[in-house]
Amino acid sequence: MKLASTQNQATERINTCTVGLNRCNCFLSLTPEEQILLDQNTVEVKFGAGEMVCKQGTFATHIIYVCKGLLKVYMESKHEQLILKIIPEENLAGLNSLFSGNNVFVYSISTYIPSVIKMIDINVFRRIINQNAQFASDIIGILNSNMIQTYGRFFSITQRQSYGRLADILLCLSERIFRKQEFILELSRKELAELCGMTTENVIRMLKKLRDEDLIQIDGKKFSIKNVEQLRKIRELG
Amino acid sequence: MKLASTQNQATERINTCTVGLNRCNCFLSLTPEEQILLDQNTVEVKFGAGEMVCKQGTFATHIIYVCKGLLKVYMESKHEQLILKIIPEENLAGLNSLFSGNNVFVYSISTYIPSVIKMIDINVFRRIINQNAQFASDIIGILNSNMIQTYGRFFSITQRQSYGRLADILLCLSERIFRKQEFILELSRKELAELCGMTTENVIRMLKKLRDEDLIQIDGKKFSIKNVEQLRKIRELG
DNA sequence: AATATGTATTGATATATATCATGTTTTTCG
DNA sequence: CGAAAAACATGATATATATCAATACATATT
Numbered sequence: 001m002k003l004a005s006t007q008n009q010a011t012e013r014i015n016t017c018t019v020g021l022n023r024c025n026c027f028l029s030l031t032p033e034e035q036i037l038l039d040q041n042t043v044e045v046k047f048g049a050g051e052m053v054c055k056q057g058t059f060a061t062h063i064i065y066v067c068k069g070l071l072k073v074y075m076e077s078k079h080e081q082l083i084l085k086i087i088p089e090e091n092l093a094g095l096n097s098l099f100s101g102n103n104v105f106v107y108s109i110s111t112y113i114p115s116v117i118k119m120i121d122i123n124v125f126r127r128i129i130n131q132n133a134q135f136a137s138d139i140i141g142i143l144n145s146n147m148i149q150t151y152g153r154f155f156s157i158t159q160r161q162s163y164g165r166l167a168d169i170l171l172c173l174s175e176r177i178f179r180k181q182e183f184i185l186e187l188s189r190k191e192l193a194e195l196c197g198m199t200t201e202n203v204i205r206m207l208k209k210l211r212d213e214d215l216i217q218i219d220g221k222k223f224s225i226k227n228v229e230q231l232r233k234i235r236e237l238g
Numbered sequence: 239m240k241l242a243s244t245q246n247q248a249t250e251r252i253n254t255c256t257v258g259l260n261r262c263n264c265f266l267s268l269t270p271e272e273q274i275l276l277d278q279n280t281v282e283v284k285f286g287a288g289e290m291v292c293k294q295g296t297f298a299t300h301i302i303y304v305c306k307g308l309l310k311v312y313m314e315s316k317h318e319q320l321i322l323k324i325i326p327e328e329n330l331a332g333l334n335s336l337f338s339g340n341n342v343f344v345y346s347i348s349t350y351i352p353s354v355i356k357m358i359d360i361n362v363f364r365r366i367i368n369q370n371a372q373f374a375s376d377i378i379g380i381l382n383s384n385m386i387q388t389y390g391r392f393f394s395i396t397q398r399q400s401y402g403r404l405a406d407i408l409l410c411l412s413e414r415i416f417r418k419q420e421f422i423l424e425l426s427r428k429e430l431a432e433l434c435g436m437t438t439e440n441v442i443r444m445l446k447k448l449r450d451e452d453l454i455q456i457d458g459k460k461f462s463i464k465n466v467e468q469l470r471k472i473r474e475l476g
Numbered sequence: 477a478a479t480a481t482g483t484a485t486t487g488a489t490a491t492a493t494a495t496c497a498t499g500t501t502t503t504t505c506g
Numbered sequence: 507c508g509a510a511a512a513a514c515a516t517g518a519t520a521t522a523t524a525t526c527a528a529t530a531c532a533t534a535t536t
Binding site: 014022075077080082084095096097098099100101102106107126129130131132133134136137138139140141143144145146147148150151152153154155157158159197 | 252260313315318320322333334335336337338339340344345364367368369370371372374375376377378379381382383384385386388389390391392393395396397435
């Protein structure tokens with residue numbers, strides 16, 4: 001039945017990792033002149049692992065496009081941080097400073113792994129939006145899918161309990177980021193814990209438990225999903 | 239110093255209730271013809287308290303504008319629900335279905351109190367965005383401030399503990415919704431608890447404690463903030 | 477007015493998860 | 507290399523908050 005499949009799609013979209021399945025293709029709606037204008041006002045920068053791309057509280061002067069790598073967007077308080085979303089290759093970040101009345105970043109962005117990033121002048125970006133309604137529509141579409149992703153993470157972090165969140169993140173990493181059952185995760189246990197919204201100690205204990213139950217295999221940073229079905233069940237129920 | 243005040247503004251924006259201080263004024267950028275077109279494709283509907291305006295999983299056919307009343311936007315699972323945001327008068331809702339690739343509501347919207355709502359045909363809305371870049375820019379601005387508000391709620395719900403969340407909600411209700419120290423809150427304790435992301439029993443216990451410490455006064459649905467400073471302190475530290 | 481039905485309140489108990497303490501392994505770098 | 511510093515791991519304990527149970531109060535219904 002069609003109704004059932006709609007429902008499935010909807011629940012499947014709810015995930016902790018905030019990574020959509022499609023890539024950003026808004027630049028296709030630019031005219032050649034606009035493309036040139038944008039290129040002239042774009043710089044490409046290489047970042048090492050763990051470097052800060054922009055800092056919460058500073059003025060937003062650029063829109064960020066991830067050519068290569070993996071970013072995290074997070075809010076910082078005293079010692080804790082809340083990861084709002086992670087941004088994989090071929091996606092935009094920092095769009096929230098467009099026309100929002102405040103031109104200050106409400107979050108920080110940093111790299112998980114060495115990354116290549118294009119930084120586009122925000123005023124030029126704004127100007128093109130103001131003159132190209134198709135481009136503006138595309139940006140609205142991107143903002144909206146970001147929003148929906150963030151709602152999903154919000155839901156997961158607040159409603160699921162820790163095994164469910166961990167199972168979810170592992171599935172997301174496998175299915176959406178690496179697109180493989182086996183992957184090298186270049187994150188420390190601490191970073192993985194932050195992504196799951198729990199403590200480092202707990203993530204380690206839980207990984208061990210999942211390994212003991214033969215749902216995953218881990219060897220240092222090498223992860224392998226052994227039992228997708230069971231992990232999905234834990235995501236939904238645990 | 240300017241830097242300090244920027245910082246204050248930034249932290250002040252982080253709140254649990256998701257209500258911005260400014261009202262939506264995007265319709266000012268419409269041409270007279272567009273205004274007429276929009277009006278012709280808008281219906282005004284009156285809702286009672288607790289009625290559902292739109293249901294998660296259904297097709298989004300309208301953009302919602304709150305003329306009068308108070309709405310909640312929430313995701314439903316089995317028995318729990320996560321309140322994503324609350325929408326006061328003179329604000330738009332349901333914008334996330336514009337160009338997001340999926341035209342299905344990822345959340346439900348219902349009224350807290352009797353409300354008057356304008357429902358604008360989503361296709362007409364899309365068409366106007368596609369032809370009026372200024373309007374599109376305004377919508378991007380609204381989406382972005384919504385997003386920033388939602389990040390704030392996400393942060394509050396996940397990082398603060400329950401007294402901080404309750405203090406925050408009480409302050410928000412007083413400062414942003416009712417704009418008075420004393421107000422009649424037409425929500426049940428259960429609804430207030432959901433808004434704070436905790437159980438009904440706990441919200442009652444905590445209200446009692448705040449009353450015992452003379453920070454608030456409560457008599458049924460009548461709330462009065464007695465000590466704003468102390469509540470702010472609890473919001474930041476508790 | 478009396479019964480029923482939901483809402484509000486209070487207390488006792490359970491539990492998921494954080495925190496603390498401590499040891500081991502791996503990585504960094506002078 | 508060898509020392510210092512991270513990162514990883516595991517167990518014991520603490521705690522915030524949910525859950526459960528039971529009563530009081532308010533509101534609706536016949």
